Amino acid sequence: MNIAVVGLSHKTAPVEVREKLSIPEPQIESAIAQLASYPHIDEVAILSTCNRLEIYIVTSEADQGIREVTQFLAEYSKLPVISLRQHLFMLLHDDAVMHVMRVAGGLDSLVLGEGQILAQVKTTHKLGQQYSGIKTILNRLFKQALTAGKRVRTETSIGTGAVSISSAAVELAQIKVANLAACRVVILGAGKMSRLLVQHLISKGAVEISIVNRSRDRALELTKQFPQQPINIHPLSEMMNVIADSDLVFTSTSATEPILDRAKLEMVLEVQRSLMLFDISVPRNVHADVNELENVHAFNVDDLKAVVAQNYESRRKIAQEAEKLLEEEVEAFDIWWRSLETVSTISCLRNKVETIREQELEKALSRLGSEFADKHQEVIEALTRGIVNKILHDPMVQLRSQQDVEARRRCMQTLQMLFNLDAEEQFS
Numbered sequence: 001m002n003i004a005v006v007g008l009s010h011k012t013a014p015v016e017v018r019e020k021l022s023i024p025e026p027q028i029e030s031a032i033a034q035l036a037s038y039p040h041i042d043e044v045a046i047l048s049t050c051n052r053l054e055i056y057i058v059t060s061e062a063d064q065g066i067r068e069v070t071q072f073l074a075e076y077s078k079l080p081v082i083s084l085r086q087h088l089f090m091l092l093h094d095d096a097v098m099h100v101m102r103v104a105g106g107l108d109s110l111v112l113g114e115g116q117i118l119a120q121v122k123t124t125h126k127l128g129q130q131y132s133g134i135k136t137i138l139n140r141l142f143k144q145a146l147t148a149g150k151r152v153r154t155e156t157s158i159g160t161g162a163v164s165i166s167s168a169a170v171e172l173a174q175i176k177v178a179n180l181a182a183c184r185v186v187i188l189g190a191g192k193m194s195r196l197l198v199q200h201l202i203s204k205g206a207v208e209i210s211i212v213n214r215s216r217d218r219a220l221e222l223t224k225q226f227p228q229q230p231i232n233i234h235p236l237s238e239m240m241n242v243i244a245d246s247d248l249v250f251t252s253t254s255a256t257e258p259i260l261d262r263a264k265l266e267m268v269l270e271v272q273r274s275l276m277l278f279d280i281s282v283p284r285n286v287h288a289d290v291n292e293l294e295n296v297h298a299f300n301v302d303d304l305k306a307v308v309a310q311n312y313e314s315r316r317k318i319a320q321e322a323e324k325l326l327e328e329e330v331e332a333f334d335i336w337w338r339s340l341e342t343v344s345t346i347s348c349l350r351n352k353v354e355t356i357r358e359q360e361l362e363k364a365l366s367r368l369g370s371e372f373a374d375k376h377q378e379v380i381e382a383l384t385r386g387i388v389n390k391i392l393h394d395p396m397v398q399l400r401s402q403q404d405v406e407a408r409r410r411c412m413q414t415l416q417m418l419f420n421l422d423a424e425e426q427f428s
Helices: 015-021 025-036 062-077 081-087 093-104 116-130 136-155 165-176 192-203 216-223 236-244 262-268 288-292 301-340 343-368 370-401 405-418
Strands: 002-009 043-049 052-059 089-092 184-188 208-212 231-234 248-251 275-279 296-300
Touching: 002 015, 002 062, 002 093, 002 136, 015 052, 015 062, 025 043, 025 062, 025 116, 043 116, 043 136, 052 062, 052 093, 052 136, 062 081, 089 093, 093 116, 093 136, 093 301, 116 136, 136 301, 165 192, 165 248, 165 275, 165 296, 165 301, 184 192, 184 236, 192 208, 192 216, 208 216, 208 236, 216 231, 231 236, 236 262, 262 288, 288 296, 296 301, 343 370, 343 405, 370 405
Parallel strands: 184 208, 184 248, 208 231, 248 275, 275 296
Antiparallel strands: 002 052, 002 089, 043 052
16 A cells, blocks of 8 residues: 655645635535545545645555546646646655655745644544545554644744744735834634734734624634724625725635625725735635736735745754654654554464464363363463463564565565465555
C-alpha cells in the first residue's frame, strides 16, 4: 500500500484557480464518497482551506490512484486536466507523510506558524472518519500529524506573535491608509476569521467597526468577546448602505460566489468616494471587476504575500527547530508503518501456537482427572500461557524491529516456512 497526496496551494496556484477547487464542508461527504468509489483508492481524506486543497489517499497502485484523484479534481473544478495539472503537486509516501506533518505544524502555511491550520487538520480527520474515508492507515497518519502540530506549538515559540491571514490583512490595510482610527470599517461575516479581524483592528487603533452578517445571533456572539469596544451590527439586507458609508471593507464569508461586484458598488458609491476592499475569502467574496472603478481598490489573499514575507525571515530559525520535531514524528509513524507488514505473520504464528497450547492443555487436564483439573486449571493455564508468551516474545520483537525491508521479508518467509504458516497477501 502507498500513501499519496495530490493538491494545490498558495504556492502552486493563484486564487482564481484555488477558488474553483474549494470544497465547502457540506460537500465533503459526497466528495469522499465519490473518491472512495474509484477502484484504486482504499482510504481518502480531504483538507480544504482558503489557501489549499489537498486529497490524501491510500492506494495499492500509486500511479492509478493519483490519476483518479486528478480526474476527480478536473471534474469538480470544470478545468481541463492539461491546464489543471500545472498547478498540482503530487507527493508519495515519505514525502506525503512529511508534508502533512509540516501542514499541521503551520510550516507550509502562507503565514508561517499560523494557528488555524491545526484545527482544520483536526476537522479533516474527524470528517474523514465520520464519512468512512479514513481507516487504519490515514487514521494513524492524521493522529501523528496532530501530535506533531501540537508539539510544534508547545515546544517552540513559532506560535508566539504569529500573524494569521486576518492580521496580515489588517497590516496591509495599515500600510494602505494613513490612520486606521479615522476609518469607518465594516466586516462582512461573523466567523473565526472575522473575530480575528476585529481583534487585530482594535489592537491597531480602529474604533468605528461594524459587522454585517446573515445571522444576528452569531454577530452578537462575536461582539460579546469585545465588551470594551462598541461594535455595530447590521443585517445582510443593509450591506450595501453600510458599505456606502465606510472607508474599509473586510470580507470573510462562506459564500461560494462573489457578494460584491462593480454593478452593486456603482449603485451606492458616490463618484469621488474612495473605498478599499480586503477579501480574505476563498472562493472570493469580491469580484475582480470592482477594480475597474476609479476610486475602489480591492485586495485578495494573494496580495498578502508581501506583508507575510517581512515576517518570514525572523521566524525561519524557529521553523528549523520545528522541522526537527517533525522528523521525530515522521520516524514514529514510519516505525508503525513498517510493523504493519509483519502483522499477519505474527498473527498467524500466535494463532497456531495458541491452538497447540489449547489442545495440549485439554489433553493434560483430562489425564489429571476432573477433581485435580478443576482445582488447578487456572494455575496450569497461566503457566502454559506464560511459556508461550516468553517463547514468542523475542522472535516478534526482532521481526518488528527489523529496519531493512528485504531482511524483514526474509525473516517472515523463514517463519512461514518453519512453522508452515498460511499468511496470505503478505506482500500486496
